[in-house]
Amino acid sequence: MSQSTDERDRRWAALGQVMADHDLDALVFAANDYRGHKGALRYVSDYNLCHKYGNAVMIRDREPVLVLSGSLVSARKPPSGWVSDYRFPQTTAGGLVDVLKEADRLTKVGVVGLGQVLKVNEYLALTEAFPQCEFVDFTKEFESVRAVKSRYELEGAEESAFILDQCFDRLLEVVRPGITEREIAAEMHRVGHLLGGEDPIFLSMHTDETNEHSQSTFDSPRDRVLAPHDVHTFSFEMIGPRGYWTEFSRMVTFASPDEVSSRMAAAVRAGIDGGAAAMSAGSLPGDIQRKVLDGVESHGASTSYWSGHSLGLDVIEDPMIGLDVVEDPNQSAASTIEESMVITLHPMVQDQEGRGSGYMSDTFIVEAGGSRKLSAHPTGLHLVSRGGVSIHEQ
Structure with missing residues (x-):
């Protein structure tokens, strides 16, 4: 059989x-x-x-x-x-x-x-x-x-995570000032489909500066040209041959980022790290959300959005991470995290003074004693230059 x-x-x-x-x-x-x-x-x-x-x-x-x-x-x-x-x-x-x-x-x-x-x-x-x-x-x-996923399902999640990592590898090869979002999307879609991926969701995010305020734009890739000093966020989701979703997003720039952009990236990373550390069998979604918020707020940022969810054959499944904290206080807290769940964390943060924003995502498998991140790429702001790729440290 x-x-x-x-x-x-x-x-x-x-x-x-x-x-x-x-x-x-x-x-x-x-x-x-x-x-x-x-x-x-x-x-x-x-x-x-x-x-x-x-x-x-x-x-x-x-x-x-x-x-x-x-x-x-x-x-x-x-x-x-x-x-x-x-x-x-x-x-x-x-x-x-x-x-x-x-x-x-x-x-x-x-x-x-x-x-x-x-x-x-x-x-x-x-x-x-x-x-x-x-x-x-x-x-x-x-x-x-x-x-709670079976071994067969967990292998499906790992399979799609591998595909997304290869897509991001290709992004890092082609991304440069002057390229358009559509050109990047074409390359990532090509790699994903060649490796057996289907049903891609590719979103691009950036922050538009208007006077003293900023506005985050999150949409499908358009004809916008990437500029040297912008911080761009690329979010990619896709199923592998077994039909399982994973979610992956990173922030990318070409020149040394300003203080706000650097801090927003650090806030996202701290939120994901905190949530991942709290993610274990027996924990509650609301407790994970609070650890995400602690990390985000430690860098002078905030988020009023729930920070993650399970995923599998659908791109959004229960349990939701933080829905009971930020959106529905009356929701039952009975959906305890269990071993062999697949959960993505994706805090969307904003500077408390409204000057910048940040977003990244990682997918994890809950295992005995903690969680395991599926992507091999470090979580952080990727600085791309002729000398290669490095992770910017605040």
Whole structure:
């Protein structure tokens, strides 16, 4: 039996157990091709949705069924062959109803993605066809199932981290004053795809100075030309062949940075270092966030944003690092960090006087006794010159 098939059986057994624990007759997995809304479908079926939307239905004690948009009927099936029953109905709403009619009993169905992903017409079709059935949002419970990664999944995260490191190697080779963001993006995309990466997210950030204030710009690469004294942030995310995300971002400049830029880079690094040191089995997301804030604030910077999250087959998964501290004080703190979680830290900081900003990200695997950073690149402001690349120290 292949490792991939072992992983399939492990996931299906975990889903079967959680269905039994919650007395569910079936699970519906909703997905669309937005990169944060299709991982559930791949988790249950190893199908990477390439366009539009799709669903899976897992009736208790049965193999899942894929219910895909009719426009995907000619799309290639996934090479793993996890699921044998692919359906391309006239409407996905009708297809979901037809599959659930095959259940021996239908009194309670969990929906992964009910609040954000399942289409309204699909929900209405389900509730109209099965008025005696209770449809419940099962997204949080599903997040708990997939939060702790298997060895197969951890290898997938390491695989994508390796790809991102090679992309950044190429950036350091080509980046120079006078090059455009698009030219850099083209090289990083080329390297990533050649190494088996898919679904890239490449963002570029810089700080625009306006009188005595600054404004951070974070967007896809454009025609902006890099200048010698600017500090540029390049953020790259991509899945590897197994479908697992990692996140990587660094700040780059060409000339010695000014005091504010240097300090903002130091603040980001201190925040990431502090959060990573606090990241171990049994720690709480809010405790990690507070260590991030301690590091950031020690350099005269601040952040009002949550500083990280888990990631896997979706680019953002639970647990969230700091959501309960900076955004939702009423959120339960029950999502304890566990061994074999994959977590990214990405504090976005600003000088307390509003003169500059900084951002970097690193992805970690939680292991016995602490965390392990996946990137081989040092965390810090990279100073690129004709003499090579060095890490600027404040």
